[in-house]
Amino acid sequence: MIQRISKYINKESNPYPLAVYRIGFGLLVMFSIIRFWYNGWIESLYLEPGFHFSFLGFSWVKPLGIYTYFIFIICFTSALFVMLGYKYRTAIITLFLSFTYIELMDKTTYLNHYYLVSSLSFLMIFLPCASYFALDSKNKTKVPKWTIDSLKLMLLIVYLYAGLAKINSDWLINAQPLKIWLKTKYTIPIIGETLLQNNYTYYLFSWGGMLYDIFIPFLLLYSRTRFFAFIMVIVFHVLTRILFPAIGMFPVIMIFSCIIFFDNSTHKKILDLLKGIFNRDDGLKEVFTPYIHKYNRKLIPLFVSVFFLWQVLIPLRSISYPGELFWTEQGYRFSWRVMLIEKAGYTTFKIVDNSSGNSELVDNSLYLTKFQEKQMSFQPDMIIEYAHYLGDTYKKKGFKDVSVYAESYATLNGRPSQRFIDPEVDLYNEKINFKNKKWILPFKDEIKSFL
Amino acid sequence: MLKNKYFMLSVFFVVLFSCSEDNSTPDSSDNYNRVDLLSNLVNNIIIPSHQNFDDELGLFENSLNAFTDDRSLFNLEELQMQFVETYKAWQHIEMFNIGYAEEIYYASKMNIYPANVSRINENINSNNIDLDNNPNQFSAQGFPAIDYLLFGIAGDTNETILSIYTQDQQNNLTLNYLTILTQKMITNTDSVIDYWEQNKDDFINSSGNTSSSSLNMLANDFVYYYEKGLRANKIGIPAGVWSGEYPDKVEAYFKGDISKLLTLEALEACDKFFRGIHFNGQTDGEGLYDYLAYLDDTNYSDSSMFIGLQDDITSSFDNSVEKVNSLNDNFSTQILTENIKMLEAFDVIQQGVVRLKTNMLSILGISVDYYDADGD
Numbered sequence: 001m002i003q004r005i006s007k008y009i010n011k012e013s014n015p016y017p018l019a020v021y022r023i024g025f026g027l028l029v030m031f032s033i034i035r036f037w038y039n040g041w042i043e044s045l046y047l048e049p050g051f052h053f054s055f056l057g058f059s060w061v062k063p064l065g066i067y068t069y070f071i072f073i074i075c076f077t078s079a080l081f082v083m084l085g086y087k088y089r090t091a092i093i094t095l096f097l098s099f100t101y102i103e104l105m106d107k108t109t110y111l112n113h114y115y116l117v118s119s120l121s122f123l124m125i126f127l128p129c130a131s132y133f134a135l136d137s138k139n140k141t142k143v144p145k146w147t148i149d150s151l152k153l154m155l156l157i158v159y160l161y162a163g164l165a166k167i168n169s170d171w172l173i174n175a176q177p178l179k180i181w182l183k184t185k186y187t188i189p190i191i192g193e194t195l196l197q198n199n200y201t202y203y204l205f206s207w208g209g210m211l212y213d214i215f216i217p218f219l220l221l222y223s224r225t226r227f228f229a230f231i232m233v234i235v236f237h238v239l240t241r242i243l244f245p246a247i248g249m250f251p252v253i254m255i256f257s258c259i260i261f262f263d264n265s266t267h268k269k270i271l272d273l274l275k276g277i278f279n280r281d282d283g284l285k286e287v288f289t290p291y292i293h294k295y296n297r298k299l300i301p302l303f304v305s306v307f308f309l310w311q312v313l314i315p316l317r318s319i320s321y322p323g324e325l326f327w328t329e330q331g332y333r334f335s336w337r338v339m340l341i342e343k344a345g346y347t348t349f350k351i352v353d354n355s356s357g358n359s360e361l362v363d364n365s366l367y368l369t370k371f372q373e374k375q376m377s378f379q380p381d382m383i384i385e386y387a388h389y390l391g392d393t394y395k396k397k398g399f400k401d402v403s404v405y406a407e408s409y410a411t412l413n414g415r416p417s418q419r420f421i422d423p424e425v426d427l428y429n430e431k432i433n434f435k436n437k438k439w440i441l442p443f444k445d446e447i448k449s450f451l
Numbered sequence: 452m453l454k455n456k457y458f459m460l461s462v463f464f465v466v467l468f469s470c471s472e473d474n475s476t477p478d479s480s481d482n483y484n485r486v487d488l489l490s491n492l493v494n495n496i497i498i499p500s501h502q503n504f505d506d507e508l509g510l511f512e513n514s515l516n517a518f519t520d521d522r523s524l525f526n527l528e529e530l531q532m533q534f535v536e537t538y539k540a541w542q543h544i545e546m547f548n549i550g551y552a553e554e555i556y557y558a559s560k561m562n563i564y565p566a567n568v569s570r571i572n573e574n575i576n577s578n579n580i581d582l583d584n585n586p587n588q589f590s591a592q593g594f595p596a597i598d599y600l601l602f603g604i605a606g607d608t609n610e611t612i613l614s615i616y617t618q619d620q621q622n623n624l625t626l627n628y629l630t631i632l633t634q635k636m637i638t639n640t641d642s643v644i645d646y647w648e649q650n651k652d653d654f655i656n657s658s659g660n661t662s663s664s665s666l667n668m669l670a671n672d673f674v675y676y677y678e679k680g681l682r683a684n685k686i687g688i689p690a691g692v693w694s695g696e697y698p699d700k701v702e703a704y705f706k707g708d709i710s711k712l713l714t715l716e717a718l719e720a721c722d723k724f725f726r727g728i729h730f731n732g733q734t735d736g737e738g739l740y741d742y743l744a745y746l747d748d749t750n751y752s753d754s755s756m757f758i759g760l761q762d763d764i765t766s767s768f769d770n771s772v773e774k775v776n777s778l779n780d781n782f783s784t785q786i787l788t789e790n791i792k793m794l795e796a797f798d799v800i801q802q803g804v805v806r807l808k809t810n811m812l813s814i815l816g817i818s819v820d821y822y823d824a825d826g827d
Contacts, residue, residue: 183746184816186485187659197482344813346805361693409805414747416763417809 016267026083085134163213168449177342345378551646603705
């Protein structure tokens, strides 16, 4: 066994796939940053709000006022360097840090594919992506085969967990939330008024989506089904883009990333094409020398194994919490649970000054943007963080012995709204931690699920 | 092998295509016609209610002219009565803060209360007032200002009020200001009605599902009005839900005994709009009620807890009417004597807000933002 592992670690491959991945990844991050900036989101998401929702343990990560733009410039520049393969290791570390910093600034904007970009850029720190077709590369060397496979493994984890999460009774038996979402997509040409109004369609898409997510990584791994699988990847992600324009960069990132599954010759063709465009094709046949290990050749694979252990375990952490996951959302993020719930809430807060008995309801719009209020209203960890912020704010305003109570209702996947947070619990008195949030009222229905 | 691939590919597409063929044809008659819905809301509710308001405003102007010519107690009381009628008619259109109305801050110019009395008194003696563009002047015009001029400007009796208007027959500054405010309300209302007349076809045919399409704007504005204009302004703020009690912040504070009447009128307007009931008469056309009934066919195994969102919402309106009916005609009095009943009414109306803001907006698929989302 150990022998087989060490044999696998020593296996080498031509560096083409890593080069293609590095270039494409850099480009996509650059494009994402430009798009984000162009849409005015830096302003509206990070500069305008007076309060930001933090991830537990990362409350020190905040927007830096007008300097927030510099973080985006740093991120963009590092992505450019990554694409060019210039000072690659420094560039990819900077890319990882700056991109992750941006994502940690405000929890409101959490998206799974941002987490994917963070995860990939972290992984790429350990991969020799700039050993070929890069400004850095001096001598042409091969790369360890596991470095290419690690990217495939990352994608496999994403797809597989996304697929397994779809094995639940709302998704498969009620075809929710697709039923709610697709019914209102009547403006999409041709299918909007026909296909998308049909009950069978919701089931077809629900089941199809689940099967796609679970099987596509394996169909991509197997050479005989790879081409067909890649066509499926394109069809599937283009379809999601048409149906859900708001998913932004996600389809592009996934379609591009799946190219990694193709073999060396395909990647060489892509690079030859690029060389042709830039007139860099010298027409010589390339000879690669063995990879030069800077560190102990087992050290880096060990690091990467720990990273993957994290990737496998983190999505499973929800098992350790009681109650319905979609309702409490304890362990919902960082788990590749995508498009699973249509949830909306209405949450207001009552601040009580226990010394005088005075109380006040809070007008959320004084402290939160519309987007923040919407997201906070149905996510318990945001509700308690905001409740603490309100408690602190009212203390400063002169309230003594402050209690904060939530008047909160939420609806999940089309169910009638029910009370969400225990109105009797003083949230200001509850600690913000990873322990089970007992003040979330139990979900009055049951969703059966695999994970 | 290559052939094999293309074969599989074509099978995939054939399957996909044939599924869509099979399924779409027989059921296409189910589709909801959103143009019918919008057409009903615009032609049978929005425009008639605006016209009705305009008519009442015209009658108010007539009464004002009569009063200007002959400042008798009788004419003052006629004018006061017509004020109440006009205010009632207003309750049916305040929620349509869309398009031109939104652009010119129509609702703000008509009904921001409490009235800013000191500014009104300043304005009476000034001949250089910008009622159109200065937001500070919003609370010195419209219904709350006229409420003050007709009911609160001097003493508690109509005789004392009349004395203000009879002081200087030729150039009575208070009457001048009342006339200016009335004219302003008429010109603003006329321009809003013009907008609706000119744009109704575009509005009805903009049946898309973006945040700027007609149905979404109407639904959003409706929810916003129900939460803010009705629940907060009429009940919550004066009852001190957010901070201390403010019995002077009720609607029509100086007239006093119509705050309940106006709230009931507004609730009726919301209920009729939601159901799609024509403004003139009782014909029940297409409304959000019907659209939700179409969208919301979700049925869970535990159907005991599921009565259908549309009925849930109308029953919350009914509960609100019942609760508000139990209050004093004058909310000021209610707050000063037994505020707990105001707070209870607030809680009942709140149930409607919860349903509208969570369930209805969720099911209508309306987004409040323009950011990327991956379905959480």
